[in-house]
Structures are given as C-alpha cells and as structure tokens.
Amino acid sequence: MADYAHTDFAAKGRAEKARRLAAYIWQRDITGAELLALSPATRRKLARAADTNPPSTDETWSRTAQLLDEKDAWAQRHPNHPAAQRSYSDEKILWVKPPVTPWHAPPPGPSEG
Template sequence: MAAYAWARDIRSAELLALPAATLRKLARAADTNPPSTGETWRVVAELLDQKDAWAARHPEHPGAVRTHADEKLLWVKPPVKPWAAES
C-alpha cells in the first residue's frame, strides 16, 4: 500500500486525513485487503515518510521517481477555494 501511495505522490499527512471509505478503495486499488485497524495506516504513513527521505537523498535514482503522480487527484482532492462575489 505504501508503494502504491508513494508512486501517486500521496504524502503521509494526506493519507492519514483520508476518510475510511477512501482508504478502503486505496487498499483495494493496491491489490491489498483493506486493513482492519488504523495502526496499519499509521505504519504505511511512516513508510511514506521514510521513502520521501530516501528519495530526497537519492534524487537521481530511478526509484526516487513517482511514476503515477498524475493519479494523485483520484485520491487526494485539493482544497476548494471559495468563490468570492464582486461587491
């Protein structure tokens, strides 16, 4: 699950902020059974942080490339900016 999320540029804080239904879908998309506890997701978040640190130290390594970053929007929605009416 961590490898799937990392390839899609999902950061640990973003992962932990996802609703339970989205986490279940994410696990299934990663060809994994959804975990039954939040502890597993906390471990996945720690692995994401470790991989981020490794990638920062080895930017030229092929493993430091997020191969599916364009799919992030499928999982993590950017904050919606409120529309301001002209006065």
C-alpha cells in the same frame, strides 16, 4: 494463548501489507499525513485499488504512513535515483482533493441610471 492479532505471524502480515500499500501510494505522490487524513472509506478504496485487502486496524495505516515518510526522505536525498521517481503522480487528485478556493462574486458596480 495469545489471540491471532498479537502473534508474530499477524505482525509480519501487517508489515507486508503496509509495504504493499506504501509502494502503491507513494507512486501517487500521497504523503503519510495526507493518507492518515483520508476518510476510512477512501482508504479502503485506495487499498482495493492497490490490490490489497483493506487493513482492519489503524496500526497498519500508521505503519504505511511511516513508510511513505521514510521513502519521501530517501527520495529527497537521492533525487536522481530511478527509485525516487514517481510514475503515477497525476493520480493523486483521485484520492487527495486539493483545497477548494472560495469563489466570490465581484462586488456590484455602480448603478447605471
């Protein structure tokens, strides 16, 4: 007998979860690569924010990333379609932090004497 994780029912559940996550995450302008680069803790928080029980396998996250990439490609081909518009792009920074530009103090000026 196959274990539950390898049943058609489980696969269908993972696919549905990936679709729900991708729909939420895409609206926040997060790419598949950015999603997979997030820490597991951040991904769990993101899933909870999407009102979805966090996936227990990387398989679901990988499928979610693939769906994000597919939707991005579709949106680029159909830029004027209402479904290609993101409603919550400003929330991306809550999840994906921009790279930090190092701050360097200016070099010391000539001594005044």
